[in-house]
Amino acid sequence: DAGVIQSPRHEVTEMGQEVTLRCKPISGHDYLFWYRQTMMRGLELLIYFNNNVPIDDSGMPEDRFSAKMPNASFSTLKIQPSEPRDSAVYFCASSPSLAGDTGELFFGEGSRLTVL
Amino acid sequence: AQSVAQPEDQVNVAEGNPLTVKCTYSVSGNPYLFWYVQYPNRGLQFLLKYITGDNLVKGSYGFEAEFNKSQTSFHLKKPSALVSDSALYFCAVRDTGGNTPLVFGKGTRLSVIA
Numbered sequence: 001d002a003g004v005i006q007s008p009r010h011e012v013t014e015m016g017q018e019v020t021l022r023c024k025p026i027s028g029h030d031y032l033f034w035y036r037q038t039m040m041r042g043l044e045l046l047i048y049f050n051n052n053v054p055i056d057d058s059g060m061p062e063d064r065f066s067a068k069m070p071n072a073s074f075s076t077l078k079i080q081p082s083e084p085r086d087s088a089v090y091f092c093a094s095s096p097s098l099a100g101d102t103g104e105l106f107f108g109e110g111s112r113l114t115v116l
Numbered sequence: 117a118q119s120v121a122q123p124e125d126q127v128n129v130a131e132g133n134p135l136t137v138k139c140t141y142s143v144s145g146n147p148y149l150f151w152y153v154q155y156p157n158r159g160l161q162f163l164l165k166y167i168t169g170d171n172l173v174k175g176s177y178g179f180e181a182e183f184n185k186s187q188t189s190f191h192l193k194k195p196s197a198l199v200s201d202s203a204l205y206f207c208a209v210r211d212t213g214g215n216t217p218l219v220f221g222k223g224t225r226l227s228v229i230a
Contacts, residue, residue: 004159033217042222043160043206056217091159098215104150105218107159 004108006092012114018080021111023092024073031098033105034067034077035091043091049075082115089113118143120209122221129197130229137192137224139207149190150208150218151181160206166190177201197228 005024013019025032033048047057052069060067064083069075079086089112093105119142129135141147148167152160164175171183181192192205204225208218 031217043220045217045220048217093160098210098217103148103210103218104162104165105152105160107152107161109157109159 004092004094004106006090006108006111008111009109010112010114012116013082014116015083016081017115018078019082019086019113019115021077021090021092021113023075023077023108025075025092025094026106027073029094029096029106031095032069032075033093033095034075035093037089037091037110038087046077079113082113084115087113087115118209118211118216118219120207120219120221122205122207122224124224125222126225126227128227128229131199132196135194135197135201135226135228137205137207137226139190139192139221140188141190141207141209142188143209143211145211145213147190148210148212149181149183150210151175151179151190151192152206152208152220154204154206154223156203163192163205197226199228199230202226202228 007022030051034046036044046059047067049069067077089110091107091110093107095105121140150165151163153163154160163179164173166173166183174180179194181190183190204223206223207221210218
């Protein structure tokens with residue numbers, strides 16, 4: 001398996017523009033997670049899905065952020081409008097379950113977003 | 117609620133010396149504990165986990181971690197550090213009683229100096 005695939009790897013945009021980040025999880029994994037990593041706040045869980053259904057979006061910073069999972073093999077994280085403080089590395093991760101003995105996460109390589 | 121503390125932002129060690137990266141946790145029940153490593157411009161990679169059984173867990177790249185229930189700690193160790201071990205290390209925890217995502221610490225940057 002190719003692992004978790006994220007695109008784009010790098011995105012530079014101007015304040016106010018819409019940003020869409022994409023993720024393809026590992027086939028057969030029922031859980032998909034979106035994380036944001038910054039120097040100040042570390043690794044933050046934004047939202048996670050189980051079988052394409054959002055389970056907990058309490059980590060989404062504000063209404064400018066939205067995430068969808070239209071099918072088992074694709075998810076998007078959208079920021080509209082983007083702001084400079086959204087600059088971060090956004091990671092997608094997938095997992096076969098949340099059970100402890102099999103619940104390890106598999107991370108993508110991340111999407112580095114810079115909002116000017 | 118679950119939480120993880122990594123008390124050191126940065127750890128420096130000379131190549132060949134033993135290394136320790138500290139982690140303490142808090143859960144309401146029993147913990148599942150994980151260590152991940154992140155190399156520059158890469159995603160996090162799984163290193164090792166404690167689920168049950170032997171308190172000393174061995175993982176990838178010669179790393180090991182010791183679960184200490186009385187001290188609620190899960191420190192990462194390696195007997196002899198390599199320059200290539202320089203990376204960001206994350207500890208994570210999940211309560212065995214709940215069906216919840218992993219909670220990550222803020223990370224510790226390890227620098228191994230030749």
